[in-house]
Amino acid sequence: MNSFRQAIEAEASPEELRSIPIPETYRAAFVRKDEVAMFEGLPSSEKDPRKSLHVEEVPVPEMAPDEVLVAVMASSINYNTVWTSLFEPLPTFAFLERLGKSSSYWNRRHDLPYHVLGSDGSGVILRTGSAVRNWKIGDKVVIHCNYVDDQDPTGHDDSMLSYDQKIWGFESNFGGLADLTLVKANQLMPKPTHLSWEEAACNALCNSTSYRMLVSKNGASLKQGQRVLIWGATGGIGGYAVQYALNGGATPIGVVSSEDKVELLHDLGCEAVINRSEKKYRFWKDEHTQDESEWRRFGKDIRSLVGDDPDIVFEHPGRQTFGASVFVTKRGGLIMTCAATTGYMIEYDNRHLWMKLKTIKSSHFANYREAWDANKLICEGKIQPILSATYSLQQVGEATNLVHKNQHEGKVGILCLAEKPNMGIDNHELREKVGEDKITLFARYGKTIGSSNN
Numbered sequence: 435m436n437s438f439r440q441a442i443e444a445e446a447s448p449e450e451l452r453s454i455p456i457p458e459t460y461r462a463a464f465v466r467k468d469e470v471a472m473f474e475g476l477p478s479s480e481k482d483p484r485k486s487l488h489v490e491e492v493p494v495p496e497m498a499p500d501e502v503l504v505a506v507m508a509s510s511i512n513y514n515t516v517w518t519s520l521f522e523p524l525p526t527f528a529f530l531e532r533l534g535k536s537s538s539y540w541n542r543r544h545d546l547p548y549h550v551l552g553s554d555g556s557g558v559i560l561r562t563g564s565a566v567r568n569w570k571i572g573d574k575v576v577i578h579c580n581y582v583d584d585q586d587p588t589g590h591d592d593s594m595l596s597y598d599q600k601i602w603g604f605e606s607n608f609g610g611l612a613d614l615t616l617v618k619a620n621q622l623m624p625k626p627t628h629l630s631w632e633e634a635a636c637n638a639l640c641n642s643t644s645y646r647m648l649v650s651k652n653g654a655s656l657k658q659g660q661r662v663l664i665w666g667a668t669g670g671i672g673g674y675a676v677q678y679a680l681n682g683g684a685t686p687i688g689v690v691s692s693e694d695k696v697e698l699l700h701d702l703g704c705e706a707v708i709n710r711s712e713k714k715y716r717f718w719k720d721e722h723t724q725d726e727s728e729w730r731r732f733g734k735d736i737r738s739l740v741g742d743d744p745d746i747v748f749e750h751p752g753r754q755t756f757g758a759s760v761f762v763t764k765r766g767g768l769i770m771t772c773a774a775t776t777g778y779m780i781e782y783d784n785r786h787l788w789m790k791l792k793t794i795k796s797s798h799f800a801n802y803r804e805a806w807d808a809n810k811l812i813c814e815g816k817i818q819p820i821l822s823a824t825y826s827l828q829q830v831g832e833a834t835n836l837v838h839k840n841q842h843e844g845k846v847g848i849l850c851l852a853e854k855p856n857m858g859i860d861n862h863e864l865r866e867k868v869g870e871d872k873i874t875l876f877a878r879y880g881k882t883i884g885s886s887n888n
């Protein structure tokens with residue numbers, strides 16, 4: 435892959451890139467099927483991604499007619515990287531085995547004894563399949579992770595409703611934490627020209643998810659003046675959610691767990707912030723019993739900051755917070771949920787939901803249109819990347835462990851073919867116009883924030 439790296443750095447023409455042969459193997463981060471039991475009996479907190487993630491050469495897979503082969507310059511860690519590396523809540527080989535049973539030859543390729551993971555990426559197209567129309571060799575792209583078959587009729591209202599919808603690099607193989615990746619042409623979007631490879635690579639998964647949850651008609655259709663409670667407001671999806679609330683004329687109320695994070699949010703323009711560590715909320719008296727008086731205390735804190743209950747709650751911690759989220763939502767308001775980091779068996783008091791006509795709505799990633807629109811906002815400098823730290827592909831275990839331990843901010847980037855940070859910026863004029871300060875806000879705080887409590 436060295437020849438490709440050099441060619442890309444030298445801005446080689448499509449013809450030059452075409453003339454370089456694709457190697458037989460490439461460097462990739464993967465988990466191994468024969469190791470899925472390695473953490474058996476351990477609590478999640480003691481499972482260590484540095485032990486389960488390997489970085490080695492694997493064979494280059496065969497490309498389908500609707501696919502492209504992309505040289506990955508950078509990628510990022512997502513929470514699904516954590517899930518895959520811990521083999522929780524189930525080993526992702528279950529997804530690959532299901533693909534292995536498919537009648538499609540192309541689906542069956544994914545069922546291998548190793549799973550190359552990663553659901554984000556920025557890079558350069560090296561080869562296009564015969565059915566690819568809108569993209570060509572040499573195009574600089576970012577990749578979104580909605581992996582759907584566009585010949586499936588069930589996906590043609592909203593592709594997230596497609597019966598066989600999957601997340602690339604989590605429920606499929608050949609993901610983005612590698613020097614090469616194989617993706618469907620309908621996952622491609624233009625790379626933001628004013629960003630480095632790693633700044634460009636960190637957005638697609640989390641930014642598109644937050645866009646669908648808050649902005650899209652498939653989510654909350656956020657309106658000016660609304661109040662939005664955002665859990666984990668400096669985390670991967672929370673950091674974009676805050677920006678969408680601010681851009682849309684709403685009032686975000688960010689919940690975080692340290693003073694540094696409070697400061698970061700203030701710098702981002704979010705005035706109303708709750709430090710949950712300082713407040714020491716105990717929504718659960720014990721493992722089985724929630725404490726309504728603590729929900730009430732939390733609700734009062736929100737009202738004292740913004741004068742009213744939140745119209746929308748951006749919910750993803752799950753079991754630990756869901757009861758409180760339902761309680762504090764305004765009469766007629768909406769709880770938007772996309773995850774359950776702290777446990778997926780949720781409990782809440784249904785009386786507080788129905789008597790006050792609240793709605794729980796679910797969301798999952800984003801369809802191509804939503805991902806495209808969210809990427810356009812990044813391209814135009816209206817939403818900023820929230821990259822706080824960058825690691826090499828070799829250090830992928832370390833980087834994943836940071837996210838696992840909630841010791842990171844925003845997004846953690848991974849350099850794949852890019853040799854060092856800050857490469858790949860093409861439009862310096864736009865970068866200057868958007869403002870270096872805004873683009874690198876999370877990176878500046880990333881240096882000071884080392885740990886937080888769960």
Ligand code: NAP
Nearest residue numbers: 513643666669670671690691750751754772773775798799
């Ligand atoms: P992240 O970067 O780790 O951020 C999550 C934030 O949640 C943390 O920064 C933490 O913030 C907060 N948090 C953790 N434990 C908490 C607790 N007990 N109570 C309250 N807040 C807590 O992860 P992410 O990328 O934002 O992802 C969050 C979740 O969404 C993950 O489960 C992920 O798998 C899921 N997700 C789903 C989709 C989808 O399409 N469905 C897409 C992206 C992510 P503080 O410590 O500062 O409070």
